[in-house]
Amino acid sequence: xxxxxxxxxxxxxxxxxxxxxxxxxxxxxxxxxxxxxxxxxxxxxxxxxxxxxxxxxxxxxxxxxxxxxxxxxxxxxxxxxxxxxxxxxxxxxxxxxxxxxxxxxxxxxxxxxxxxxxxxxxxxxxxxxxxxxxxxxxxxxxxxxxxxxxxxxxxxxxxxxxxxxxxxxxxxxxxxxxxxxxxxxxxxxxxxxxxxxxxxxxxxxxxxxxxxxxxxxxxxxxxxxxxxxxxxxxxxxxxxxxxxxxxxxxxxxxxxxxxxxxxxxxxxxxxxxxxxxxxxxxxxxxxxxxxxxxxxxxxxxxxxxxxxxxxxxxxxxxxx
Numbered sequence: 001x002x003x004x005x006x007x008x009x010x011x012x013x014x015x016x017x018x019x020x021x022x023x024x025x026x027x028x029x030x031x032x033x034x035x036x037x038x039x040x041x042x043x044x045x046x047x048x049x050x051x052x053x054x055x056x057x058x059x060x061x062x063x064x065x066x067x068x069x070x071x072x073x074x075x076x077x078x079x080x081x082x083x084x085x086x087x088x089x090x091x092x093x094x095x096x097x098x099x100x101x102x103x104x105x106x107x108x109x110x111x112x113x114x115x116x117x118x119x120x121x122x123x124x125x126x127x128x129x130x131x132x133x134x135x136x137x138x139x140x141x142x143x144x145x146x147x148x149x150x151x152x153x154x155x156x157x158x159x160x161x162x163x164x165x166x167x168x169x170x171x172x173x174x175x176x177x178x179x180x181x182x183x184x185x186x187x188x189x190x191x192x193x194x195x196x197x198x199x200x201x202x203x204x205x206x207x208x209x210x211x212x213x214x215x216x217x218x219x220x221x222x223x224x225x226x227x228x229x230x231x232x233x234x235x236x237x238x239x240x241x242x243x244x245x246x247x248x249x250x251x252x253x254x255x256x257x258x259x260x261x262x263x264x265x266x267x268x269x270x271x272x273x274x275x276x277x278x279x280x281x282x283x284x285x286x287x288x289x290x291x292x293x294x295x296x297x298x299x300x301x302x303x304x305x306x307x308x309x310x311x312x313x314x315x316x317x318x319x320x
Contacts, residue, residue, distance in 0.1 A: 007041065007145055007150045007153055008040075008041040008042045008150050010145075011030055011034070011041040011148060012034075012041065014027050014030055015027075015030050015031050015034050015035065025136070025140075026127065026142075026146055029122065029126075029127040029132050029135070029136075029148070030126070030127055030148050032122065032135070033122060033126035033127055033148040034126075034148075037122065037123045037124075037126070039125075039126045039148065039149070041126070041148055041149055041150050042150060043149060043151075044151055045151075046112075046113045047112075047113030047114075047118040047119055047120055047124065047125060048118070048119045048124060049113075049117045049118055049119070050095060050117050050119065052117075054095075054117075055095070055097065055116060055117045058091050058093075058095050058097050059097045059098075061091070062089075062091060062097060062170065062171060064205075064208070065089075065162070065164075065170060065171060065201075065205060066089070066097070066098060068201065068204050068205050068208045069089065069162075069201045069204070069205070072197060072200050072201050072204065073087060073089065073098070073100070073173075073201075075197075076173075076175070076193070076194075076197045077100050079193065080175055080190065080193070081100075081101070081102050082102070083177065083179065083182075083190075084105055084177055084178045084179040084182075085101070085105075085175050085176065085177045085178075085190070086099060086100060086101035086105065086106075086109045086114055086175070086176050086178075087099070087100050087101070087173075087174075087175055088100075088114060088130070088173075088174045088175075088176065089162075089171055089172070089173055089174075090120060090130050090134070090171060090172045090174065091170070091171055091172075092134050092169065092170065092171070092172075093119065093121055093134075094119050094120040094121030094122070094124065094125075094130050094131045094134055094172075095117070095118070095119055095120075095121075096114070096115065096116050096117065096118050096119075096120065096130070097116065098116060099114060099115050099116045101114075105178055108178045109176070109178065112152075112154070112155060112178075114155075114176055121134065121135075122134070122135045125148075125149060125152065126147065126148025126149050126152075127142060127146065127147055127148035128142055128147055128148070128152060128157055128159075129141070129142045129157025129158055129159035129172075129174045129176060130157065130159050130172050130174045132159070133159030133160065133161055133172045133174070134159075134161075134169070134172050137161050137169050138161065139158075139159065139160040139161065139191060139194070139195040139198075140157075140158075140159050140191075141156075141157075141158050141184075141187050141188055141190075141191040142156070142157045142158075142159075143156045143182075143184045143187040144156055144182075154178070154180070155176050155177060155178060156176065156177045156179075156182050156187045156190075157174055157175075157176045157177075158174065158175045158176070158177075158187060158190045158191040158193075158194045159172050159173065159174040159194065160172070160173050160174075160191070160194045160195040160197070160198035161173075161198060162198050162201055162202060162205075163202050163241070163242050164202075164205060164209075165205060165206045165209035165210070165239060165241060166252065167240075167241060167242030167245050173194055173197060173198045173201065174194070175190055175193070175194050177190070199226065202241065202242075203226055203228065203241075204302055206228050206230070206239070206241045207228075207301060207302030207303065208302050209230075209239065210230035210238070210239050211302060211303065211304075213230040213231055213232055213238060213239065214230070214231045214232075214307070214311070215228055215229070215230050215231075215301075215302070215303070216228070216229050216231060216261070216278070216279050217229075217278045217279060217282050218244055218247065218248070218265065218278065219278050220243065220244075220247040225243040225246075225247070226241070226243055227240075227241065227243040227244035227246075227247045227248075228240070228241040228243070228244055229244050229261065229264075231261050232258070235260055235261050235262070236258035236259065236260060236261070237250075237255065237258055237259060237260070237261050237264055238255065238258050239255065240255060248264055276315065279311070279315065280315045280317065282301075283297070283301075283308075283311060283312060283315065283317055284317065286298075286300050286301050287317070287319060292319045293319075294308055294309065294312070294319050295308075
């Protein structure tokens with residue numbers, strides 16, 4: 001591993017090459033850290049801690065997200081806990097509102113400042129998995145010496161954005177590793193797991209936000225993007241997640257004046273059939289995961305048992 005001085009010198013050399021920012025997202029973040037925020041790579045400063053009152057207020061603002069995300073966060077933690085990782089959730093200011101690690105690793109992460117109440121914005125800590133993800137609103141993997149500050153090169157951080165039901169980014173999900181032998185390849189694997197988990201939380205958040213509506217997955221050209229639409233009892237579209245908004249050019253004003261689902265999709269029989277098949281596949285996947293348990297499948301989809309049965313009846317799906 002490079003010494004602190006050599007890492008600092010390397011960061012400075014990259015920042016001074018102005019054209020590097022256009023070629024590398026990492027270099028652009030390093031330049032922001034030094035030139036915009038006035039940080040230095042040699043700076044030795046543990047992450048600032050906010051007051052208990054400020055932390056409580058931040059948690060209250062994201063209380064619904066914390067409630068919805070809790071089961072998924074626990075699953076993620078069980079996946080990575082034995083790999084020397086901690087799982088954190090922060091707000092858009094880089095304030096960690098939830099943190100979990102194994103008892104044996106907790107002292108290490110606490111020493112690094114990866115704990116509830118700590119501020120990890122890019123403006124305070126330079127390039128890092130939490131702050132840079134929030135700044136660029138995209139998944140990032142910051143492996144060891146890709147951090148801006150020399151003191152943070154002992155860790156690897158994998159962050160992914162979490163968007164709300166209106167397509168606005170509201171939080172960062174991050175997994176950080178204390179293992180010195182974590183390769184960049186494995187860091188990227190962890191990054192994919194974190195991004196997939198963030199997508200799952202987004203979908204759960206959307207369904208929970210429209211728990212009284214029918215949520216359908218609309219067909220789009222991007223098979224990796226789950227375009228979710230919330231439809232009321234009159235088949236009017238009353239909500240759309242970020243992927244659906246992008247696919248169908250939906251804005252807050254358009255959603256505020258609900259239009260029929262059929263009109264949104266063009267109304268062709270082929271599109272309606274595609275939508276029906278997508279919804280049918282979604283229910284079948286949920287039933288398969290729950291081994292035919294309708295109540296559990298409904299819970300996974302964020303709908304009531306009665307709604308699940310109505311959708312199954314309409315789509316002619318059996319639990320067996």
